[in-house]
Amino acid sequence: xxxxxxxxxxxxxxxxxxxxxxxxxxxxxxxxxxxxxxxxxxxxxxxxxxxxxxxxxxxxxxxxxxxxxxxxxxxxxxxxxxxxxxxxxxxxxxxxxxxxxxxxxxxxxxxxxxxxxxxxxxxxxxxxxxxxxxxxxxxxxxxxxxxxxxxxxxxxxxxxxxxxxxxxxxxxxxxxxxxxxxxxxxxxxxxxxxxxxxxxxxxxxxxxxxxxxxxxxxxxxxxx
Amino acid sequence: xxxxxxxxxxxxxxxxxxxxxxxxxxxxxxxxxxxxxxxxxxxxxxxxxxxxxxxxxxxxxxxxxxxxxxxxxxxxxxxxxxxxxxxxxxxxxxxxxxxxxxxxxxxxxxxxxxxxxxxxxxxxxxxxxxxxxxxxxxxxxxxxxxxxxxxxxxxxxxxxxxxxxxxxxxxxxxxxxxxxxxxxxxxxxxxxxxxxxxxxxxxxxxxxxxxxxxxxxxxxxxxxxxxxxxxxxxxxxxxxxxxxxxxxxxxxxxxxxxxxxxxxxxxxxxxxxxxxxxxxxxxxxxxxxxxxxxxxxxxxxxxxxxxxxxxxxxxxxxxxxxxxxxxxxxxxxxxxxxxxxxxxxxxxxxxxxxxxxxxxxxxxxxxxxxxxxxxxxxxxxxxxxxxxxxxxxxxxxxxxxxxxxxxxxxxxxxxxxxxxxxxxxxxxxxxxxxxxxxxxxxxxxxxxxxxxxxxxxxxxxxxxxxxxxxxxxxxxxxxxxxxxxxxxxxxxxxxxxxxxxxxxxxxxxxxxxxxxxxxxxxxxxxxxxxxxxxxxxxxxxxxxxxxxxxxxxxxxxxxxxxxxxxxxxxxxxxxxxxxxxxxxxxxxxxxxxxxxxxxxxxxxxxxxxxxxxxxxxxxxxxxxxxxxxx
Numbered sequence: 001x002x003x004x005x006x007x008x009x010x011x012x013x014x015x016x017x018x019x020x021x022x023x024x025x026x027x028x029x030x031x032x033x034x035x036x037x038x039x040x041x042x043x044x045x046x047x048x049x050x051x052x053x054x055x056x057x058x059x060x061x062x063x064x065x066x067x068x069x070x071x072x073x074x075x076x077x078x079x080x081x082x083x084x085x086x087x088x089x090x091x092x093x094x095x096x097x098x099x100x101x102x103x104x105x106x107x108x109x110x111x112x113x114x115x116x117x118x119x120x121x122x123x124x125x126x127x128x129x130x131x132x133x134x135x136x137x138x139x140x141x142x143x144x145x146x147x148x149x150x151x152x153x154x155x156x157x158x159x160x161x162x163x164x165x166x167x168x169x170x171x172x173x174x175x176x177x178x179x180x181x182x183x184x185x186x187x188x189x190x191x192x193x194x195x196x197x198x199x200x201x202x203x204x205x206x207x208x209x210x211x212x213x214x215x216x217x218x219x220x221x222x223x224x
Numbered sequence: 225x226x227x228x229x230x231x232x233x234x235x236x237x238x239x240x241x242x243x244x245x246x247x248x249x250x251x252x253x254x255x256x257x258x259x260x261x262x263x264x265x266x267x268x269x270x271x272x273x274x275x276x277x278x279x280x281x282x283x284x285x286x287x288x289x290x291x292x293x294x295x296x297x298x299x300x301x302x303x304x305x306x307x308x309x310x311x312x313x314x315x316x317x318x319x320x321x322x323x324x325x326x327x328x329x330x331x332x333x334x335x336x337x338x339x340x341x342x343x344x345x346x347x348x349x350x351x352x353x354x355x356x357x358x359x360x361x362x363x364x365x366x367x368x369x370x371x372x373x374x375x376x377x378x379x380x381x382x383x384x385x386x387x388x389x390x391x392x393x394x395x396x397x398x399x400x401x402x403x404x405x406x407x408x409x410x411x412x413x414x415x416x417x418x419x420x421x422x423x424x425x426x427x428x429x430x431x432x433x434x435x436x437x438x439x440x441x442x443x444x445x446x447x448x449x450x451x452x453x454x455x456x457x458x459x460x461x462x463x464x465x466x467x468x469x470x471x472x473x474x475x476x477x478x479x480x481x482x483x484x485x486x487x488x489x490x491x492x493x494x495x496x497x498x499x500x501x502x503x504x505x506x507x508x509x510x511x512x513x514x515x516x517x518x519x520x521x522x523x524x525x526x527x528x529x530x531x532x533x534x535x536x537x538x539x540x541x542x543x544x545x546x547x548x549x550x551x552x553x554x555x556x557x558x559x560x561x562x563x564x565x566x567x568x569x570x571x572x573x574x575x576x577x578x579x580x581x582x583x584x585x586x587x588x589x590x591x592x593x594x595x596x597x598x599x600x601x602x603x604x605x606x607x608x609x610x611x612x613x614x615x616x617x618x619x620x621x622x623x624x625x626x627x628x629x630x631x632x633x634x635x636x637x638x639x640x641x642x643x644x645x646x647x648x649x650x651x652x653x654x655x656x657x658x659x660x661x662x663x664x665x666x667x668x669x670x671x672x673x674x675x676x677x678x679x680x681x682x683x684x685x686x687x688x689x690x691x692x693x694x695x696x697x698x699x700x701x702x703x704x705x706x707x708x709x710x711x712x713x714x715x716x717x718x719x720x721x722x723x724x725x726x727x728x729x730x731x732x733x734x735x736x737x738x739x740x741x742x743x744x745x746x747x748x749x750x751x752x753x754x755x756x757x758x759x760x761x762x763x764x765x766x767x768x769x770x771x772x773x774x775x776x777x778x779x780x781x782x783x784x785x786x787x788x789x790x791x792x793x794x795x796x797x798x799x800x801x802x803x804x805x806x807x808x809x810x811x812x813x814x815x816x817x818x819x820x821x822x823x824x825x826x827x828x829x830x831x832x833x834x835x836x837x838x839x840x841x842x843x844x845x846x847x848x849x850x851x852x853x854x
Contacts, residue, residue: 157833
């Protein structure tokens with residue numbers, strides 16, 4: 001063993017005492033950090049794998065949608081919602097499946113798919129899910145439920161569309177004053193977005209959509 | 225200093241520990257990474273869109289536009305600030321989608337990637353994917369397989385995201401039906417137009433009003449700066465006319481390039497094939513027997529070929545192979561055919577197929593074109609070559625001459641024997657009078673300060689491939705304002721129209737108020753049915769909106785609108801509101817589809833706008849502006 005001078009001895013003792021006092025704490029902190037990092041990596045890996053598997057199912061779903069194979073489409077969408085809840089592919093798959101079902105007159109399936117997106121989707125996809133769910137509910141004449149969907153506050157970009165669908169719902173119930181106000185809100189929202197430069201970038205398409213809103217509003221005449 | 229370290233060891237240790245920590249987690253690159261370049265055109269969610277990426281996208285867009293518009297393409301289209309911003313915006317859109325796809329861990333599957341690659345038509349051979357072709361194609365484009373597949377996977381992933389949002393737009397049937405009713409609704413209206421001409425007599429613009437109008441609209445009474453110019457044009461065509469080619473030169477070219485004027489020879493032959501099979505000797509004796517028969521009866525070659533030849537392609541045609549050139553038959557066969565005379569019969573010719581008996585039945589081509597035949601061709605060719613050469617030599621000298629002797633174009637014209645041409649008056653905007661100087665580059669040079677003020681030559685401007693022009697100003701008229709007195713009449717006319725239009729509008733509005741109060745004593749005319757669907761063909765858009773906006777709860781209802789372009793005022797009396805008894809099913813479908821796609825478009829636009837808001841987007845307008853003079 002090496003020979004230490006007095007000062008070094010002292011320091012060694014000092015370190016030893018310090019370690020005795022805080023050793024456990026330091027070890028447990030380091031351990032916790034290591035576990036945290038490993039857990040984070042593992043979680044990432046797991047998510048990546050889930051997502052890759054979801055992508056495969058989504059590919060099948062897309063192909064089925066393209067080929068109009070309703071059976072396979074429904075199965076794939078079901079698998080996504082069941083086994084890959086956490087993946088965004090579940091939302092994308094549900095939107096696609098809902099569209100195909102809606103066009104085929106199958107409101108029930110469309111409703112289930114969209115309700116899932118409205119419930120579990122993230123950010124803009126959830127907003128889209130609610131918007132479209134409201135359309136399906138409107139066709140089912142469940143006006144109150146439909147209204148509930150589009151009375152939720154979406155990302156500002158969806159404000160015009162939400163207001164428009166609110167108007168559609170009021171109009172279907174012949175509530176003209178409410179509908180008039182909703183369409184006016186939609187017009188105001190779209191104009192505000194255009195002014196702020198945060199609206200649609202394709203000016204021509206934006207103008208065409210605005211005209212549709214204007215016509216809907218005009219058809220209800222002036223407020224009394 | 226080291227004492228301080230020794231005395232405060234604990235502090236130093238802690239400090240060192242703290243320094244090492246970040247490296248353990250973030251690595252070194254976050255310290256040395258470029259924190260952002262002021263020349264980036266935008267940042268999206270912390271990632272830059274670089275100037276290079278922007279320029280590439282800009283060029284691609286330019287190419288697309290040029291391809292789509294062809295000769296109507298105008299370079300200024302892509303130079304406007306709006307066009308630049310549109311390019312940046314599309315890059316930003318793509319970037320936010322990419323960031324979102326990464327954040328949500330979206331990535332197209334291997335299956336999809338494989339499926340897409342195997343279906344690229346250029347990579348298929350006999351209807352099947354060919355790995356060899358794939359490799360060659362990648363090499364030809366200078367891509368690695370990993371790189372290409374990663375890019376393709378990214379594209380496919382974005383397609384999945386975009387498609388799932390933009391192709392899935394839905395419109396409630398109830399809403400579509402309502403829209404349909406709006407579009408199809410018919411209103412029967414009577415019209416009463418109050419034209420401004422009625423009030424022309426009352427419209428008397430005051431002198432002050434005219435003066436005011438003149439002051440406020442100076443720009444429209446300005447005559448732009450104009451010039452008359454002279455120019456010299458150096459082009460290959462101009463040089464062509466100056467060149468002379470001697471007959472000797474033509475002859476020597478002809479001698480030196482005879483192979484060009486040699487038409488390749490083709491021959492027609494018939495043959496009888498006796499395949500060698502496994503027993504060559506037997507085949508040979510069989511062939512010899514057939515040969516003998518043919519030699520005795522040369523006229524019956526075709527019949528014998530039909531009977532004896534084992535060449536499936538030609539036997540039924542009496543052995544005829546048609547015309548063919550050198551290089552299309554096996555060597556021994558070709559040699560025999562091209563050494564025989566027409567009509568001559570060969571002996572036995574052995575090839576890989578077996579023994580042939582050949583008869584040449586026709587010879588064509590193989591002649592050399594005579595000098596006289598090709599003289600004009602050679603003369604044009606030689607002139608063109610000489611002119612391009614001369615142009616290449618002259619171009620620099622021409623540029624130097626117009627630059628060095630910048631107060632006249634005559635030296636350049638004399639030196640290159642070119643005519644000095646003159647234009648009529650024209651402005652900076654070019655036009656017919658400017659002739660070849662109407663070219664954008666030439667105009668810019670001509671109206672440059674030095675050329676305009678000091679009457680110097682412009683530099684030699686390339687206005688088209690192999691065409692240089694230098695110009696100078698002969699006469700210059702500065703921009704001027706037309707004096708008030710000369711335009712007074714014009715102004716009076718404009719103001720009269722405006723005033724009478726205002727009077728018409730006033731009268732119209734008064735009448736409308738009376739109508740709404742229940743007094744209708746007007747002479748209505750022109751009853752017609754209008755609907756939104758057909759509307760724009762029947763009445764102007766402003767009137768259409770007014771007619772359908774009017775509350776038709778109580779009929780007749782009245783509305784009025786000012787006609788565009790000082791067209792006065794129009795009153796409408798709405799007499800009947802109805803839905804068509806039946807709507808054509810085709811029309812219904814078209815409308816429904818249009819409405820759905822419009823809504824889907826809006827959905828997608830809103831989705832993108834949502835992403836843009838979520839991933840902070842900053843467009844660097846200054847970098848875009850700087851980039852103007854690329």
